[in-house]
Amino acid sequence: MYKENKKEYRPAWFLRNGHINTIYPTLFRKDPPVSYVRQRLITDDDDFLDIDLLKQSNTRLAILCHGLEGSSQSTYILGTAAHLHSNGWDIAAMNYRGCSGEINKQKIIYNSGATYDLNRVVEEYVQEYEEIVLVGFSLGGNLVLKYMGDGLYYMADRIRACVAVSVPVDLKAGSLNIGKKSNFIYESKFLKSLKIKVRQKAQQYPGFYNIDAIDSVRTLYDFDDVYTGPVHGYRDADDYYTSCSAKPYISSIAKPTMIINALDDPFLPEECYPYIEINTNENVTGCFPKYGGHVGFVQRGQSVYWEEEQILSFIDK
Numbered sequence: 001m002y003k004e005n006k007k008e009y010r011p012a013w014f015l016r017n018g019h020i021n022t023i024y025p026t027l028f029r030k031d032p033p034v035s036y037v038r039q040r041l042i043t044d045d046d047d048f049l050d051i052d053l054l055k056q057s058n059t060r061l062a063i064l065c066h067g068l069e070g071s072s073q074s075t076y077i078l079g080t081a082a083h084l085h086s087n088g089w090d091i092a093a094m095n096y097r098g099c100s101g102e103i104n105k106q107k108i109i110y111n112s113g114a115t116y117d118l119n120r121v122v123e124e125y126v127q128e129y130e131e132i133v134l135v136g137f138s139l140g141g142n143l144v145l146k147y148m149g150d151g152l153y154y155m156a157d158r159i160r161a162c163v164a165v166s167v168p169v170d171l172k173a174g175s176l177n178i179g180k181k182s183n184f185i186y187e188s189k190f191l192k193s194l195k196i197k198v199r200q201k202a203q204q205y206p207g208f209y210n211i212d213a214i215d216s217v218r219t220l221y222d223f224d225d226v227y228t229g230p231v232h233g234y235r236d237a238d239d240y241y242t243s244c245s246a247k248p249y250i251s252s253i254a255k256p257t258m259i260i261n262a263l264d265d266p267f268l269p270e271e272c273y274p275y276i277e278i279n280t281n282e283n284v285t286g287c288f289p290k291y292g293g294h295v296g297f298v299q300r301g302q303s304v305y306w307e308e309e310q311i312l313s314f315i316d317k
Contacts, residue, residue, distance in 0.1 A: 007313075009262075009289040009297060009306045018264035019182075021293030025075050025305070032082035032303065036072060036093065038100075043120055047108075050100035051121060054081055054091035061129040062315065063121055064093045065140030067166075067295065069193040071099045076137055076165075076295045076305075083308045087316070090129070094121055094140075103200045107208055111232050112139050112171055113244025115147040126156050133315045134162045137295050138267070141167025141259075142246045148257060149249030162257040163311045166265055166295045169250065172241035173271035179219045183266055187220055194223055250277035250284055258285045258314045260307050262292025285314075 168174030
C-alpha cells in the first residue's frame with residue numbers, strides 16, 4: 001500500500017462534487033491582499049522570467065509554480081503565498097514565459113517540462129536562503145516533480161522538500177481526459193487563452209508558428225500536437241508527453257515530497273494517481289482525498305483552503 005497522508009478533507013455537502021469544488025474558488029474566493037515586488041530574471045537564451053516576491057527577511061523560501069495559463073495572480077497562488085508568508089516563509093511566485101502580462105522574447109513559450117526555467121529561478125535564490133521548497137499546481141506540479149527526479153540539474157542541499165497539487169503526472173492521459181465532453185468548459189477556456197498567445201508569437205516570428213492550422217485546433221491534444229511539441233523541439237504531442245511527464249521520475253526523487261491529488265479531480269484520469277511509483281520511494285507521500293476537485297479544496301467560511309494547510313504542515317516538518 002502506498003504511503004498516504006491520513007488527514008481528511010471534509011467539505012460542505014455541496015462541495016462533494018469535483019466540478020463544483022474546482023469552479024467555486026474562481027467564482028467566490030476573495031483574493032487575500034498580497035503585495036508582490038517583481039524581479040525580472042534574464043535566462044541563458046536572453047529571454048526573461050518575471051518573479052513576484054514576498055520578502056520579510058526569512059531564512060526559508062517557497063518557490064510557487066502555477067498551472068496552465070495561470071500566473072502569480074492565480075487565486076490558488078495568492079492563497080498559498082499569503083498563508084505561507086504569514087507563517088515564516090518568503091515567497092518567489094514564478095510567472096512562466098509569456099504569463100506575466102508581457103509576451104516573452106524568444107520563439108518558445110513554456111511547457112510542462114521546462115525545468116531549465118525552474119532551475120534558473122532556483123539558482124537565483126539558492127545562496128540567499130537556508131531552506132528552499134518547491135510547490136507546484138497542476139502543470140506546475142508536473143514541473144516540480146520532474147525537476148526533483150529527472151537528475152538534469154544539480155540538486156542543492158538547501159532544496160529541502162517539494163509539494164505537487166492536482167498534478168497530471170501522465171501528460172498524455174491527462175490531456176485526453178480533459179478532452180471529455182464533461183470538461184468542455186475548462187478545455188475551451190484554456191484553448192482560447194493559448195490561441196491568443198500563438199497569435200502574438202506568430203506576429204513576433206512570422207513563419208515559425210503554423211498560424212494557418214489554428215482554426216483546426218479543437219482540443220488541448222491538438223494544441224500540443226501542432227504547437228507545444230514542435231515549438232519546443234519535440235516531434236509531436238506524444239513525444240512531448242513522453243519526454244516531459246513526471247511519472248517516470250517519481251521513483252528517483254531523493255527529497256521529501258508530497259503529491260496531493262483529489263480522487264474526484266475532473267482533470268485527472270486513473271493514470272495520474274501514481275500509487276506504484278510512490279510505493280517504491282520512501283521519500284514520496286501520497287495524499288489522495290476523496291473530494292477536492294482540481295486545485296479546489298475549498299473550506300467554506302475560511303480564508304485558508306485545505307491544501308494550503310497541508311502544504312504548510314508538510315514543508316514545516
